[in-house]
Amino acid sequence: MTSCWPAADAWQQSLRNVITDPNELLAKLALPVHLGDTSAQAQFSLRVPRELVARIHPGDAQDPILLQVLPQQREMTPVTGFSADPLAEMGSNPVPGVVHKYRDRVLLIGSGGCAINCRYCFRRHFPYQDNQLSGEQWQQALDYIDTHPELEEAILSGGDPLVTPDSRLQRMIADLAQRPQLKRLRVHTRLPIVIPDRVTEGLVKAMTATRLKPVLVLHCNHPQEVDASVRDAISRLIQAGITVLNQAVLLRGINETVETQKALSETLFDCGVLPYYLFVLDPVAGAAHFDVSDAEAKQLLAELQACLPGYLVPRLAREIPGKPSKTLLMPGR
Numbered sequence: 001m002t003s004c005w006p007a008a009d010a011w012q013q014s015l016r017n018v019i020t021d022p023n024e025l026l027a028k029l030a031l032p033v034h035l036g037d038t039s040a041q042a043q044f045s046l047r048v049p050r051e052l053v054a055r056i057h058p059g060d061a062q063d064p065i066l067l068q069v070l071p072q073q074r075e076m077t078p079v080t081g082f083s084a085d086p087l088a089e090m091g092s093n094p095v096p097g098v099v100h101k102y103r104d105r106v107l108l109i110g111s112g113g114c115a116i117n118c119r120y121c122f123r124r125h126f127p128y129q130d131n132q133l134s135g136e137q138w139q140q141a142l143d144y145i146d147t148h149p150e151l152e153e154a155i156l157s158g159g160d161p162l163v164t165p166d167s168r169l170q171r172m173i174a175d176l177a178q179r180p181q182l183k184r185l186r187v188h189t190r191l192p193i194v195i196p197d198r199v200t201e202g203l204v205k206a207m208t209a210t211r212l213k214p215v216l217v218l219h220c221n222h223p224q225e226v227d228a229s230v231r232d233a234i235s236r237l238i239q240a241g242i243t244v245l246n247q248a249v250l251l252r253g254i255n256e257t258v259e260t261q262k263a264l265s266e267t268l269f270d271c272g273v274l275p276y277y278l279f280v281l282d283p284v285a286g287a288a289h290f291d292v293s294d295a296e297a298k299q300l301l302a303e304l305q306a307c308l309p310g311y312l313v314p315r316l317a318r319e320i321p322g323k324p325s326k327t328l329l330m331p332g333r
């Protein structure tokens with residue numbers, strides 16, 4: 001079998017070369033530049049890799065990828081119930097960069113950065129700058145794991161943990177593999193979707209080099225995000241024996257129809273990816289226009305169940321602070 005790996009540093013160049021100027025993006029897409037003239041940009045800047053921009057349809061102001069990244073003036077209208085810290089994340093770090101809310105799984109904030117700024121993300125209010133695991137903090141995180149024999153899985157999350165270089169990831173994963181109680185390594189990332197070259201030989205080797213069973217959970221919201229380069233990247237992961245799942249966020253105007261959700265599950269399954277969670281939106285200030293009510297979300301899920309095999313229907317879930325797991329909106333599913 002011939003594997004065709006991307007150059008080891010191509011993704012880092014892409015990361016340095018992301019578009020951050022709304023007017024540049026809009027001009028590229030043949031859209032009126034006045035659309036970029038908003039104070040939302042000052043609050044949480046546009047950030048989108050050129051690889052993803054290539055999948056936006058020029059001339060379409062309602063494009064489902066564009067709407068996930070373009071700062072819009074309506075974000076600045078306050079809406080009751082939508083706040084800066086909806087998950088009360090700031091209160092549950094035993095050690096900087098460590099979030100341990102569920103008994104047997106620990107979340108490690110491998111990096112505060114992301115390749116993309118998604119408008120619906122609570123990161124818009126907490127860039128996590130002082131909450132990432134470097135040097136001494138990494139040792140503290142390992143010490144924390146050592147005092148918690150009930151842990152079975154370490155989850156590298158963020159931000160996006162894959163903005164971290166392969167050499168460092170490899171060392172981190174090797175350190176985790178020395179914790180005898182851990183069985184699984186999970187990575188939560190959007191990078192293979194937005195910069196597919198991120199799936200390097202070094203990354204795949206780092207994830208498969210130890211006894212820990214590797215799982216990678218993608219974040220893809222719309223089938224239009226999947227092109228040939230994404231399919232190739234996913235196939236590099238799967239061929240190496242990594243389990244690949246997807247979690248999406250339910251977003252009005254982007255993926256709230258049965259047709260889109262069905263196409264998302266089918267498109268990803270064609271690449272070997274199974275759906276995991278479909279999250280209802282966290283009520284984060286600036287994202288109210290994406291909100292879909294629980295009643296609509298449940299109706300959508302019922303319709304999806306009627307037109308897909310059970311294994312292609314994601315679990316409709318929300319995160320409620322203080323609960324021992326994610327909360328399913330339709331229990332038993």
Ligand SMILES: *Cc1c(COP(=O)(O)O)cnc(C)c1O
Pocket residue numbers: 099100101102105106107155319325326
């Ligand atoms: C979502 C989350 C997990 C993972 O939960 P799963 O249901 O196993 O996907 C673990 N820890 C924290 C803090 C989380 O928010």
Ligand code: SF4
Pocket residue numbers: 113114115116117118121122123158159160190219
């Ligand atoms: S990639 Fe994930 S963490 Fe980063 S901005 Fe998007 S939703 Fe937030």
